[in-house]
Amino acid sequence: MSTPESSPGTDPGQEPELxxxxxxxxxxxxxxxxxxxxxxxxADTQTRLAKALQQTMTSPWTVSVGAVLLAIVAGSIMIAFTxxxxxxxxxYFFARPGDTFVALGQAVGGAYxxxxxxxxxxxxxxxxxxxxRPLTETLSYATPLIAAGLxxxxxxxxxxxxxxxQGQMLVAAAAAGWVGFGVSGxxxxxxxxxxxxxxxxxxxxxxxxxxxxxxxxxxxxVIVTIMLNYxxxxxxxxxxxxxxxxxxxxxSNPKTPPTPPSAQxxxxxxxxxxxxxxxxxxxxxxxxxxxxxxxSAAGFAFRAVGENPRAARVAGIDTGRAxxxxxxVAGGLVGLxxxxxxxxxxxxxxxxxxxxxxxxxxxTVALLGGSSPWxxxxxGILFGAFKAGGSTMQAAEGVPSDIVLVVQSLIxxxxxxxxxxxxxxxxxxxxxxxxxxxxxxxRNRKEAAA
Amino acid sequence: MRLxxxxxxKRFGALVANDHIDLVVEPGEIHCLLxxxxxxxxxxxxxxxxxxxxxxxxxxxxxxxxxxxxxGDAMAAGIGMVHQHFMLVPVFTVAENVMLxxxxxxxxxxLDLDAARAQVREISARFGFHxxxxxxVEDLPVGVQQxxxxxxxxxxxxxxxxxxxxxxxxxxxxxxxxxxxxxxLRDEGAAIVFITHKLREVREVADRITVIRHGKVVGEASxxxxxxxxxxxxxxRAVELxxxxxxxxxxxxxxxxxxxxxxxxxxTVVVDGVSFEVSGGEVLAxxxxxxxxxxxxxxxxIGLEGDVTGSITLDGKELVGRSVRRIxxxxxxxxPEDRTHDGLVGEFTIAENLMxxxxxxxxxxxxxxxxxxxxxxxxxxxxxxxxxxxQGIATPVGRxxxxxxxxxxVAREMSRDLRLFVAAQPTRGVDVGSIEFIHKRIIAxxxxxxxxxxxxxxxxxxxxLADRIMVMYRGKVVGIxxxxxxxxxxxxxxxxxxxEDAKGEVTA
Numbered sequence: 001m002s003t004p005e006s007s008p009g010t011d012p013g014q015e016p017e018l019x020x021x022x023x024x025x026x027x028x029x030x031x032x033x034x035x036x037x038x039x040x041x042x043a044d045t046q047t048r049l050a051k052a053l054q055q056t057m058t059s060p061w062t063v064s065v066g067a068v069l070l071a072i073v074a075g076s077i078m079i080a081f082t083x084x085x086x087x088x089x090x091x092y093f094f095a096r097p098g099d100t101f102v103a104l105g106q107a108v109g110g111a112y113x114x115x116x117x118x119x120x121x122x123x124x125x126x127x128x129x130x131x132x133r134p135l136t137e138t139l140s141y142a143t144p145l146i147a148a149g150l151x152x153x154x155x156x157x158x159x160x161x162x163x164x165x166q167g168q169m170l171v172a173a174a175a176a177g178w179v180g181f182g183v184s185g186x187x188x189x190x191x192x193x194x195x196x197x198x199x200x201x202x203x204x205x206x207x208x209x210x211x212x213x214x215x216x217x218x219x220x221x222v223i224v225t226i227m228l229n230y231x232x233x234x235x236x237x238x239x240x241x242x243x244x245x246x247x248x249x250x251x252s253n254p255k256t257p258p259t260p261p262s263a264q265x266x267x268x269x270x271x272x273x274x275x276x277x278x279x280x281x282x283x284x285x286x287x288x289x290x291x292x293x294x295x296s297a298a299g300f301a302f303r304a305v306g307e308n309p310r311a312a313r314v315a316g317i318d319t320g321r322a323x324x325x326x327x328x329v330a331g332g333l334v335g336l337x338x339x340x341x342x343x344x345x346x347x348x349x350x351x352x353x354x355x356x357x358x359x360x361x362x363x364t365v366a367l368l369g370g371s372s373p374w375x376x377x378x379x380g381i382l383f384g385a386f387k388a389g390g391s392t393m394q395a396a397e398g399v400p401s402d403i404v405l406v407v408q409s410l411i412x413x414x415x416x417x418x419x420x421x422x423x424x425x426x427x428x429x430x431x432x433x434x435x436x437x438x439x440x441x442x443r444n445r446k447e448a449a450a
Numbered sequence: 451m452r453l454x455x456x457x458x459x460k461r462f463g464a465l466v467a468n469d470h471i472d473l474v475v476e477p478g479e480i481h482c483l484l485x486x487x488x489x490x491x492x493x494x495x496x497x498x499x500x501x502x503x504x505x506x507x508x509x510x511x512x513x514x515x516x517x518x519x520x521x522g523d524a525m526a527a528g529i530g531m532v533h534q535h536f537m538l539v540p541v542f543t544v545a546e547n548v549m550l551x552x553x554x555x556x557x558x559x560x561l562d563l564d565a566a567r568a569q570v571r572e573i574s575a576r577f578g579f580h581x582x583x584x585x586x587v588e589d590l591p592v593g594v595q596q597x598x599x600x601x602x603x604x605x606x607x608x609x610x611x612x613x614x615x616x617x618x619x620x621x622x623x624x625x626x627x628x629x630x631x632x633x634x635l636r637d638e639g640a641a642i643v644f645i646t647h648k649l650r651e652v653r654e655v656a657d658r659i660t661v662i663r664h665g666k667v668v669g670e671a672s673x674x675x676x677x678x679x680x681x682x683x684x685x686x687r688a689v690e691l692x693x694x695x696x697x698x699x700x701x702x703x704x705x706x707x708x709x710x711x712x713x714x715x716x717x718t719v720v721v722d723g724v725s726f727e728v729s730g731g732e733v734l735a736x737x738x739x740x741x742x743x744x745x746x747x748x749x750x751x752i753g754l755e756g757d758v759t760g761s762i763t764l765d766g767k768e769l770v771g772r773s774v775r776r777i778x779x780x781x782x783x784x785x786p787e788d789r790t791h792d793g794l795v796g797e798f799t800i801a802e803n804l805m806x807x808x809x810x811x812x813x814x815x816x817x818x819x820x821x822x823x824x825x826x827x828x829x830x831x832x833x834x835x836x837x838x839x840x841q842g843i844a845t846p847v848g849r850x851x852x853x854x855x856x857x858x859x860v861a862r863e864m865s866r867d868l869r870l871f872v873a874a875q876p877t878r879g880v881d882v883g884s885i886e887f888i889h890k891r892i893i894a895x896x897x898x899x900x901x902x903x904x905x906x907x908x909x910x911x912x913x914x915l916a917d918r919i920m921v922m923y924r925g926k927v928v929g930i931x932x933x934x935x936x937x938x939x940x941x942x943x944x945x946x947x948x949x950e951d952a953k954g955e956v957t958a
Contacts, residue, residue, distance in 0.1 A: 295822070297815040304806060308795040314754065314786055315807035316775035 064368055064375075066421040067414035068382070075407035076108045079399055083107035111399045118392025119385035129272060134388060136275040142384025144169075144337035144345065144358045146282040149365030149376040150289045151207070151333035155221075156371045157293060158326035159306035164210060164225025165359025167232030168203040168331045172338030173354045174236050174246060175202035177256050180263035180343060191262040196281075196339050203335020204328045206232065211327025215320035221327070229359070237352045248349060256342075256349045265344035278340035283377075285333060290373040292329070302326045334359065368411065383408065451512055451528055451609035452476055453498075453641050458507035460490075460497055467493040469665045470507070475610065475641040480632055482656035482673075483645045486684055486881050490665040491645045495612050498643075499531050500524040511610070530603025534615040536595050540588035545570050547587055548602050573601050577634055592739070593624035600631065611635060612643045617651055621739050622909060622941030629655045647684070649677045650910070685882045693914040695893045701730030703765045704901045705751075705870050710760035712746045712925075720746040722925035723760075728870075728901040733892070735916030735933070736905040739944055743925035744905045745787055748874045751903070752784045753777040764870050778807055781869030783895075785859050785876050787905070789852075793859040796848030800840055801829035803847045804862050828865075836861035837887060853884030860888055864895060871895050874905040889915060909940060921949075 080086050086107050089099040117124070119138045125131035148165050155162035176199030179191075186194065210228060213219040239246040240254035248257040265276035293299040304312040305322040313319050337358060342350055365383055369375030390404035414421050421427070453475040460468040467490045475481040485491045496502045498509060500518030509516045511527055518524045521531075538547050549566035556562050570583035579597045587595060596616060603611055613632070617625045632655055636642055646652060652659055652673070659671040661683045669683055682688050705728045712721035721743045728734040736744050749755045751762060753774040762769040769777050778784075786792035794803050805814045805825055813824055829843040836857045840850055847855055860876070873892060877885040892915060896902045906912045912919055916933040921943040929949035931940070942952035 295820055296818050297809045297820060298818065300802070300805075300809045300815075300820060304795050304798070304809075307797045308791070310792050311795050311806065313774065314752070314784065314792045315809075316773070316778045317807075317809065318773070318775065 061370070061375075062425075062427060063418045063421050064370065064379075066425050066427070067368075067411050070414050070421065070424065071407050071410035072112075074410050075403060076112075078403050078406055079108050079111045080104050082400060082403060084398070107397070107399075110397045111393055111403075114393045114396040114399070115386075115389035115404070117389070117396070119389030133273060134392075136269060136273040137388040138381060138385040139279050140273075140275040140345070140384070141387040142380045143276070143278045143282045144340050144356075145361055145365050145383050146377055146380035147285055147340060148334045148337035148358050148362035149369060149380050150282075150285055150373060151203075151330040151335075151337070152362045152366035153369060153371040153373070153376050154289055154293070154302070154333065155207075155326055155330035156366055157306050158302040158322060158330075159309060160211070160214070160221050160323065160327060160330070162207060162210075162225055162327070162330050162334075163222055163363065164207055164228050164331075165334050165337075165362045166355050166357075167225070167229035167359070168206045168334040169338035169341070169355040169359045170232040170236045170352070171206045172199040172203035172335035173342045173350060174239065175199050175335075176339035177259065177342040177350060178246065180259040181257040184260070186262065188262045191260075192265065192343065195259075195263045195343055196336070199339025199342075200332045200335040203338055204332035207331025207334065208324060208328040211324040214327075215323040233352060240352055253351070255351045258349045259342055259347040263343055264347055265340065274345075276340070276344035278344040281336060281340065282380075285336060286373045286377045289333070293373065298322075298325065334362065337362070364408070364411075451641060452510075453529075453610045453643075454510040454513070455494070455498065456508045456510060458494060458497055458504045458509075460493055460502055460504045467665050468497065468504070471662070471665075471667055473660055473667070475643055477609070477639050477641045478636055479657045480636050480642045480644055480655055482652045482659045483643060483662060484647065484649075484652055484659055484671075484680065484684055485662035486647055489662045489684075491662055492614060493665075494662070495531070495614055495643070495645060498524065498612065499529060525606050525608070528607060528609040529612065530606060530608025530610065531612045531614065532596065532599045532603060532616055534618060536599055538587050538595060538598060541586065543584050543586055544581055544590075544598050544601070545583040547598055548583075548605050552606065569605050570601055573604050577631060579631075591624075593620055593627065596620070596624075596628065597631070600635075608640070610641045610643070612645070614645045615647075616644075617646065617648060621944045622937060623945060625651065648910075649680050652680065653677070681882060687883075693889045693893060696897070698732045698896065698917045699899075700732055701899050703869070703899075704729040704732075705903070706761075706763045707751075708761045708763075710747070710750060710758065710762065712743075712750050712755050713757040714746065715756075720925050721750060724922075724925075724927050725760075726920055726927065726930060728903055730899045730901050731896055732917045733896050733902040733904060733915050734930075735912035735919045736903065736922060737909060737912040737919050737940060737944060738907065738922040738928075740907045742922045744907075744922055745874065746925075747922070748784070748787070748872050748903070748905055751777075751870075751872050752782060775810065778866075781867055783863035783866060783868045783871045785856075785863055785873040787874035787878070789855055789859050790848075794847045794855060797846055799844045800833060800838065800847055800850075800858055801825050801843040803858055804829050804832055804865075806862065808866070832861040832865060833858075836891075851881070852879040853881045856880050856888065857884060860891060864891060868895065868898075868900045870903070871900050872903045872905075875907065876904060877906075877908075877911060909937065909944075913937070913940075 083103065085103040086100065089103040093100050117134065119134050122131050122134050125133070148169065151168070152162050152165060176195045179195040179198040183191065183194065206228060207225070210221050210224040213224050214221045236246070237254065240256065241247060243249065246256050248255055265278045267273060268275045268277050268279060293303065301312070301317045301322045304315070304317055305319050309319050312322070338355065341354055341356070341358075346354060361383060365376055365379045368382070369377070369379035386404055386408055390401045393399045393404060394401040455471060455473040458468050458471045459466065471490075471494055473481070473483075473494075483491050483494070493502065497504045500520045500523050509518065516527055518527070539550065542550065545563055545566040548570055549561070549563070554562040554565050567583040570581060573579070574581045579601065581594060581597055581601065587598060590598070600611075616628060620628060629651070632642055632644065636657075644655065653675070656673045659673060659675070659680070661668050661671060661680070663684065663686055668686070671680055671683060678688070707727070708725050710721055710724045711719060714720045724743075724747060726734065736747065738744055746755060750758050751769070753769065753772055753776075758770055760770065764780055764782065767780060769780065790796060795806065798806070805828070808814045814821055826843060832838070833840060833843060838850070838854050838857045838861065840854060847858055850858070856876070863871070871892070876888050876892065880888065892902060892904065904912070904915050906915075913933060918930055919933055919935065919940065920930045921928040921940060923944065923946040928943045928946060931943070931949050935949075936956060938956050939949065939952045942955060943949055947955065
């Protein structure tokens with residue numbers, strides 16, 4: 001038996017389904033009648049506060065923040081266990097327990113301080129530019145994560161699970177890279193634009209293929225995108241090892257020639273920083289995806305198909321077209337990530353590991369960001385910070401950078417289990433949000449009827 | 451056995467589904483539990499059956515307090531339940547289904563099917579059920595499957611029998627047979643609880659009536675009470691039960707369906723050579739027991755079926771082979787049978803759902819961009835016009851009650867320029883107040899000169915709305931008859947008997 005809480009509104013025979021609207025009105029009327037005109041404001045503020053609190057407690061964001069906190073706590077335990085000084089101090093724990101705790105505090109505090117120093121601001125730096133350098137590093141790591149995260153999130157909103165980030169990034173990098181070093185004699189901005197367009201188009205086509213197969217034949221996009229990852233990886237590997245295709249001339253390594261300056265994304269804050277205009281492109285993509293999803297007819301169709309394909313079909317929306325076009329856009333966004341890698345991140349020539357796991361991290365970023373464009377922006381920057389700070393953690397404190405990855409993975413794990421996070425922080429379940437209102441409505445109606 | 455429920459209170463979170471409900475059912479009595487969808491009837495019975503645990507109150511059998519941890523305890527205590535949706539294993543035989551859960555075995559763990567067969571034969575003979583113990587359940591008609599459920603309950607020596615909305619899936623004739631069975635069981639001394647929201651059935655069979663509204667007992671009624679009295683008790687206010695409509699003014703435009711054949715994905719012909727015409731200003735009601743091709747017929751009209759032959763013309767234009775979009779653009783309004791699956795996007799707001807089938811161009815979309823100001827103004831107008839009770843236009847539709855959800859669908863479909871209106875089960879799972887409203891709007895659409903096709907498995911609704919009634923059985927049209935055709939003729943037609951034979955049988 002399903003309990004009524006788990007299936008609100010779908011089981012007509014189970015419980016009174018009263019509309020919250022009238023409940024609210026009656027509530028307000030009652031409040032007014034009870035408190036009179038003087039107490040009205042106070043009551044209003046109180047309910048508003050309560051409502052705001054309720055909304056915060058049940059918002060998916062609270063779960064995301066909770067998951068991050070939990071993961072950091074779990075990460076602390078990992079750090080403590082792997083720290084040499086803690087280990088040393090714990091051997092004489094019963095003689096001088098204080099040492100162990102001091103070592104613990106230093107290890108954990110030091111590790112997170114290094115993470116902060118490596119990803120946000122370095123307060124020990126001699127000048128402002130150097131102090132802020134970690135932040136720009138974070139943003140430059142975040143750039144492909146945001147773009148690819150948007151690609152996964154957009155597909156997700158259209159009801160498609162795009163696991164093909166790796167393949168889409170690889171073909172995009174190959175296409176952008178090839179236009180970069182293979183085409184010569186084109187001046188700077190035009191060359192860059194051509195390379196970017198080539199990368200975005202390649203990513204779009206690679207993902208669009210999965211969309212087309214899904215729309216036409218019903219082939220499941222998860223399987224198709226995963227298999228296209230392999231196809232892309234080995235195909236690019238072959239191209240990289242074949243002279244005349246992607247391999248640098250005169251080299252026997254599976255590596256491309258460097259990207260010429262005319263096709264490079266220019267630095268955003270001058271040569272001293274790695275941050276490029278790619279970050280601005282990612283920001284524009286965030287705004288673009290927001291507009292597409294929330295303000296455009298196409299996005300309306302994507303979301304309708306994503307939430308309820310049957311209703312969308314009955315309403316005359318071409319679900320196949322929505323599937324193909326949402327995958328095209330999603331692939332284009334992942335393609336932007338791939339292009340920004342070879343045109344901005346790694347300009348010295350690339351090999352088949354150019355995707356750097358971003359295609360899969362993008363899934364995490366999209367999930368952590370609740371599949372909303374602004375959420376993806378925030379999650380992308382957080383992951384960028386982990387990447388930027390991870391190496392500092394390792395260099396300064398001797399924390400294995402794998403532990404940073406463990407923390408990242410724990411975040412995802414906790415995000416994937418909202419009931420766990422809610423249980424630990426004792427947050428209310430949003431599915432139950434309606435119940436009190438309905439009960440109040442029922443009561444009110446009975447009183448009104450009596 | 452005498453059943454008494456004393457002060458039963460069941461809460462889900464802060465929602466009180468049952469609020470101090472008292473109920474006494476004497477042996478040899480049919481006690482009707484009458485209430486709207488969602489009044490708390492099923493919750494109460496699930497408490498009785500041990501599926502839910504009540505926070506307060508006691509269940510007494512012959513004045514002894516019972517504690518049920520699950521349905522097993524309830525069954526052991528002598529309570530049997532015939533569910534709305536049958537709890538039968540389709541590929542098992544009747545005897546296997548009856549023994550399921552309390553299998554008797556012989557040495558070595560072998561099932562003693564003969565004992566079960568004998569039991570089925572014995573009960574079947576006692577009540578004249580005519581059920582073959584070796585028939586496979588999925589091959590049996592729905593009415594017979596229900597008898598298997600009853601046999602199951604009786605085979606466990608149930609003295610208290612609960613029938614939870616048993617008539618929803620039956621033809622009128624099968625309903626009459628069920629009522630006869632219920633009377634027979636009562637005469638043998640069983641205490642019977644009959645849950646329903648159909649007034650006609652209540653008055654026909656009940657010895658006592660208890661009405662439940664919003665989880666509370668609001669009163670008892672006598673079986674001699676009029677429909678209007680019972681309905682107003684159930685809803686809490688006076689209700690218009692009949693649909694007032696003038697004689698139709700027919701126009702010469704309309705829908706013409708010729709030799710329509712729909713084949714489903716499994717290759718089964720589900721609509722078999724259906725032909726009919728509906729003129730502008732007329733309501734054609736399609737009656738029939740659920741699953742006789744009505745759903746597929748409406749889906750073919752809107753272009754949702756893939757494998758369709760024959761012809762559907764609207765004002766002379768052929769619709770077969772067109773996409774849903776192009777059929778909608780021809781001015782076809784469609785209320786699907788299952789609003790939560792096919793009619794609405796639950797996560798979308800009311801405003802978004804009201805434009806769901808118009809996201810392809812002006813006035814809701816210009817140059818690819820949603821016109822939010824127009825959308826919101828439109829939504830505000832429509833929720834006022836169609837009396838949708840909600841906090842506001844930004845409320846997700848999934849949070850609304852069934853009636854308000856249906857009003858959103860109807861509002862959307864009726865706010866285009868219509869040349870044909872098709873409604874499948876327009877009032878299923880909708881409260882009585884909203885039914886009244888939706889019926890009025892359907893008649894208003896008819897009076898505006900639009901041809902209307904209404905599919906309903908509730909014969910009362912079909913009769914109330916129709917100018918003509920088309921009865922479908924196994925994908926075929928049994929006949930198209932005037933709306934004033936006697937109910938028992940319609941009932942026989944729903945079982946596949948031609949109108950001429952049905953009339954003959956009724957008068958004979």
